[in-house]
Amino acid sequence: MAINLKKPNLNDIFSVPGIQLAVTEAGIKYKDKKDLALILADEGSHAAAVFTKNKFIAAPVIIAKKNLKKSSRIRACIINTGSANAGTGKNGLINAQNTCDRLASQFHIKSDEVLPFSTGVIMKHLPMEKINQGISALALKLNKATWIEVAEAIMTTDTVPKVCSKKIMLDDEEVVITGIAKGSGMIHPNMATMLAFITTNVSIEHNLLTQIVSEVTEETFNLISVDGDTSTNDSFVVISTNKTKKIIVDEQDADFKKLHNIILEVARYLAHAIVRDGEGATKFIKIQVCNGQSKLDCKEIAKKIAHSPLIKTAFFASDPNLGRIMAAIGNAEVSNIDISKINIYLNDYLFAENGALATSYDEAIANKEMKKEEISLKIDLQNGNASQNFYTTDLSYDYVKINAEYRT
């Protein structure tokens, strides 16, 4: 049911020098499902990351943050599905730590060079025997997995593996950027039940890598929403293996800007792919709020629209019940808007003018526009120069079905 999102072609996905992959079927929740994945980075690699702001932070995220704080010299990410290892107390922390220890011992690296990630049901303990057996299997299967298989191994309610790969030349050296992501529900700004990993062979100073991760997150993963819920496990990690001769050390360097932009492109593809594969989604909706007094105001209004079940169900039904959009705008916590100036466009069709139904409004046209799979909603506040885009889905029977029956 994903909207204009297909499984990528293997020929379009490039290996990253210094990165080795492995996946296995550890049997954590289901039989015969790849559910444990490894991204192994050569010595000399480093990582920058952002994590969930949920206060019920999952055990693996606590360990990952601790290890990354100790040193950015990271060698491995291990990711399991089937259990989020969240709401699992002290035992959860012990299991996440033991996962790192076991992986480190297997691959002859240090335990604090490992970042652990879990996704799946909350309040379920990791089955450590299966995890340990899985880690042994990963060693035997190293370098036998593609990025697409790793993307598949980290899927939960996703229906399509999410992978994006780009190449650019920086200073006559080929730089590869390849990323994967998972997530289709509990997707909301400040991350989601969302895991995203982007790897590159570029050499770059750590503070600049951190800057890219932070800026890119704001422009991509923090501008999407499926259901307004933020998970306990969200993480976005970028690893660079530092294989190019030239090291980017200056943010004024043109290559820094190029690298920033291409990582942004990959992250944006992955963020939009998560929305396109949103649980039960039948429509991909771009909300563009423009001419506001600040980007924050525009984002606040966009979020109110994106999170309104009334609007989302109207989009599902292709019903131009567009007054609900006005009600949502009116609910946004924004002080300086003038309702009587607001124009609203549905795929460039003006339906509300100066805060009221446009005199030219024709329901037949609105009906036709609502039926499209890709919808653009533009709110022109006519009140300033700031603007912000935001991406979301409709709310369908299938969303309820998927989430009502997730654990069964």
Place this chain on the structure above:
Amino acid sequence: MAINLKKPNLNDIFSVPGIQLAVTEAGIKYKDKKDLALILADEGSHAAAVFTKNKFIAAPVIIAKKNLKKSSRIRACIINTGSANAGTGKNGLINAQNTCDRLASQFHIKSDEVLPFSTGVIMKHLPMEKINQGISALALKLNKATWIEVAEAIMTTDTVPKVCSKKIMLDDEEVVITGIAKGSGMIHPNMATMLAFITTNVSIEHNLLTQIVSEVTEETFNLISVDGDTSTNDSFVVISTNKTKKIIVDEQDADFKKLHNIILEVARYLAHAIVRDGEGATKFIKIQVCNGQSKLDCKEIAKKIAHSPLIKTAFFASDPNLGRIMAAIGNAEVSNIDISKINIYLNDYLFAENGALATSYDEAIANKEMKKEEISLKIDLQNGNASQNFYTTDLSYDYVKINAEYRT
């Protein structure tokens, strides 16, 4: 499908001295549906009210606020369904004003003594010819309607008319309090597509009536949510006809407290009735957040739980996917909580202890508790002395169906 909510028995609903009622079928949206209602109050009556905080405020609400600001001496409330007269610009204001003028002329009162109310689809103009004919019909039908019929006339997606009536003796005089409400979707703190009218024959100073309305709203209509959306038309009005000999003039008077409490009881019944009749609701959920640092913190946490589609779908499925509750708590914008202290109870059954799955947890018991129609969820923060209750519903296939097909 309403949860433990039945049409009231006419014998339990008392007339209010000084109040006359009328309803008619004006044919605004549907044929053969009562869709225009009048509450006519004797001379000497006064009213206090609270209105929606939505910035896209509907035209009738603008007029009602204006008239009430001019004087609290109100003689009539006229309510139509079928069109909310919101997002209708200047023409909408003219129509709301004309409705008042027409009613005033028909009933020989002043136009600014009329409060107009509309509920239904947004961005649809009032059919003034039908409204005018309806007002003539109301005059012929005055005193022929019961409170139950008025409650029915203001229903939109409601399935049960919501009426509550109480009597008390104050200073040897009988005081009647009878109220009605409508609303089953777009229900959210700071009102909803919610209209509520409570009338009483008590004599009371206007500032004290205003105080009661404000305090009662906070404790009732602002503590319920069906889908997190706040409408453009929400209003809660209390009218006293000042018929008793004794006038309440002092908030230290024991009768003031008695009156306050009985109006609170009526309003609470109506607020809970709205949740029980929530669109597609199959469960009535009481969320009790206790031992927090402030009432505001507790309310913030309760609202995050009440608005999470993931939690609401899990309740619909009777699936104890209780980790989602932890994730919602972790998302609340509350600074001083200690996750490791939180205990959570499902109908008194402890399932999370010190922020993790309780060691005694038994899924079979949780499953059984989740199947109940009335669910109580208690979050013990163990972090202070404040507490707050909040009321909501689950999210079902029928919610999507009702809202996807509302206009058709």
